[in-house]
Structures are given as structure tokens and as C-alpha cells.
Amino acid sequence: MDLYNDNERFIPLVSDYGFNVTFGNESDTRFLRKALQALINSPVGINQVTFIQNEIKGVTRDSRSGIYDLFCKDERGNQFIVEMQLSEYPEFIQRMKFYAFYRLNTLIRKGDYEFDDLPKIYCIGILSVSIFSHVADYHNVAVLKNQHNELIDEQMTFITVELGKFTKGLVEIESDLDKLIYTMKTIHEVSEPTQFPAFWNEEWLQVAIQELDKRALTPEQRLSYEMTISANALAVKNEQRKIQKIKTKAVARALNRGKLTIEEIAEDNDVSVDFVLQVQQELASNK
Secondary structure: OOOOOOOOOEOOOOOHHHHHHHOOOOOOOHHHHHHHHHHOOOOOOOOOEEEOOOEEOOOOOOOOOEEOOEEEEEOOOOEEEEEEEOOOOOOHHHHHHHHHHHHHHHHHHHOOOOOOOOOOEEEEEEEOOOOOOOOOOOEEEEEEEOOOOOEEEEEEEEEEEEHHHOOOOHHHOOOHHHHHHHHHHHHHHOOOHHHOOHHHHOHHHHHHHHHHEHHHOOHHHHHHHHHHHHHHHHHHHHHHHHHHHHHHHHHHHHHHHOOOOHHHHHHHOOOOHHHHHHHHHHHHHHO
């Protein structure tokens, strides 16, 4: 998907700019509230959300810090962390756990280490790249259960949406979750409102679509959009560099063990044979 194509009328919702002006729209939270309700699969509506600073500060000198895309809470105190991941990121689940457990630790410390009446924490990851090859569903909700699938605890819930696995056609769209994911995958492909499916006229989706319409951008919004394009291009390059480094280390370890063929190493690490041969050559030259 080309996230920033000037030939398209609507900005992709999954782009950095698109996410910020829809999910992160603090002046009008109708879209966010409905989207969160759909993502957590709750029959109870969310009437109010409060945005909270989304930076994690290290607890100790050696602790990790980080920034997630969105952090807010509803009127019942339930907390929501939303992270959008567009490129391949092998450790994404570990990152989600880090975010969620940090929030839990913060809640407990604020309550003098009391564990009763803690609000729920929902950690939501939306991915354009599938990371669960063994799981068929595009929407997964994970809580703590035992070996008999009996619920142990649901104070902390992990939710993932893998956009690539969503293949429903327009006639199959029924739930708000379907409407949300369909919009995330297709809004940038539409050029005129006459092509809108009927459900795009629903108030919560209209709020988002209006923010994504390039023709409606103010000069200030246009500048912000163009600055995001530049920043995003640099971020993508940095992310690709990190992924290449991870794969290079994995291939090097496999080569040093000497138990697999070049072809097997390439297949196991989702790289080309030429990539493995290049790493092999670099290892030989460093000896």
C-alpha cells in the first residue's frame, strides 16, 4: 500500500497522519469511541474518552522507555493502548506486553500496591503484516485462561487485528468491527462519495472520512500532512534497517551452527538465497 499518494483523494487511515486525525482526534472522539468499542468487542458503549500522555518513562536507570501511538481512558477508568504497526516487526507482541505491564505497574504503585478495583487495560495492536501464521482469525482477543479454556482473569486484555487476513467483501460487512477494518483497508481507494458503501454515512465513520479528505484540508493541515510524509519516509528506512539487522544476525547464527542448508536457512528466515550467501561471504571475510 502506498501510504502517501497525491493522486488519491483520501489519505489512508492506517498512515501516520490518517491515524492521528481519526483515532487521535481529541476535538471529536465519536470515531475513536465507536472504534474502541468494536475492537474490544463490547456491547457497552463508550461515552467519553480522555487522552493521556503516551510516553513511557523508564522506571529505573536500566528500564526501557518508549512511545505508543495512542493512550486514553474511558469514563469507567478503563485504559486503552493502541499501536499501529505497518512494517514487519518480529517482536511486536513483546512490545505490547511491555506497554501493558508498564501501565499495570503504574496503577499498582499509585494505589500503594493495592490490587483491588484496578481498571481494565486493553492493549490493541493493528497490523498490516500478519504475525500469527498459525492463527486464521484476523481479530484476536486474548485474556488469561487455563488449559480448559476457563477464564482466570480479564483485567488485562491483548487484542490484535491483522488487516491482511480480512478478506470480506462489501456484501459480507455486518458488524462495526467489519465496517472499521473495511474502511481502514479501502478508504484511500475511493475517489468520489458516490462510491461510498451505505454504512460510510454512519456518523462515526463520516467524522473520520472528513478528516481524511485532502480536498477539505486547511493550509495548516496540508503542511502537517506533508511534514508527516517526510518523517514517515525516514522512519520506514530506519525500521527496514532494524529488520535487516535482525535477519542478518539470525542467518549468521544459523550459518555458524552449520546444520542447515543455504536454502533451508533462507526459507526459515524469510530471506532470499542471495541474502544468505551475502551474509556467508561477510562472515568469511571477517575471520
